[in-house]
Amino acid sequence: MRFLDWYLKIAVGSALVGASMEFFMIKTGFYDKVTVLESEKRAWESSPEAQAVREALNPWKNQDIQARKNS
Template sequence: MKFLDWYLKISVGAALIGASMEMFMIKTDEKVTVLESEKRTWESSLEAEAIKEALNPWRSRDTEAGKRS
């Protein structure tokens, strides 16, 4: 019982930090959902596929070599 006030202070502080983190996550959920949706849309576009192919022109050859082995 000697350190009861210390444990209470720590638990209240931890609860406040946890609650603030939850509020931040709730407030930014819509923004994150929109950004992820836009990212998926762009990644499936023809422009993104062309950029991926330009950055790694050996990709198709690597997969063909793997299939032959």
């Protein structure tokens, strides 16, 4: 109980810093930008071009699957 005032000061300070960061992100439109970027990322990941890139980066995928089936 000796350091209770320090813990309360730290908790209040942390809450104020977190609230100010959230307020800043809301005011600058951060969440809207992130939502758009995430939707574009998901759309690209499901495209045929992304599938071709994944297959090109891992040419042994089919061999690994066959090896698992045979063992």
